[in-house]
């Protein structure tokens with residue numbers, strides 16, 4: 001594993017860490033799935049000020065059969081433009097269509113129960129669950145979740161607001 005120097009964004013302390021560059025295969029790996037949901041991956045704590053330091057902007061989790069790639073990305077990149085550009089550059093053209101790719105946006109170091117709807121492929125049941133899943137996604141997939149939340153309860157202002165925000169982001173990108 002390559003040694004990488006990380007800077008604490010709060011106090012500037014440099015931390016050297018061995019960081020895996022590879023993707024994590026999560027097929028039959030419930031421990032890793034649990035760690036991801038509990039927010040235990042991809043960060044260290046600054047030894048001086050205790051601020052969280054992300055190791056990488058994203059982590060790739062993979063299922064082997066059928067091939068499915070799930071990119072867990074730092075929330076600061078959550079917009080449809082980032083996702084589309086990323087997918088364009090990351091996958092060789094010959095693979096296009098063969099691998100199902102998804103992107104979810106998280107705050108590394110924070111637990112996120114709604115990730116179970118992506119990693120365990122549980123279907124959200126309630127309005128709040130659809131809303132929670134939508135907040136992890138961007139673009140059409142996020143809009144789809146907010147619509148599903150509104151199908152259950154058409155009066156949630158938060159779902160409407162987020163849906164329109166996401167539609168605006170999509171418009172300004174394309």
Ligand SMILES: [Zn+2]
Pocket residue numbers: 008009010011012013046047048049050051
């Ligand atoms: Zn620090």
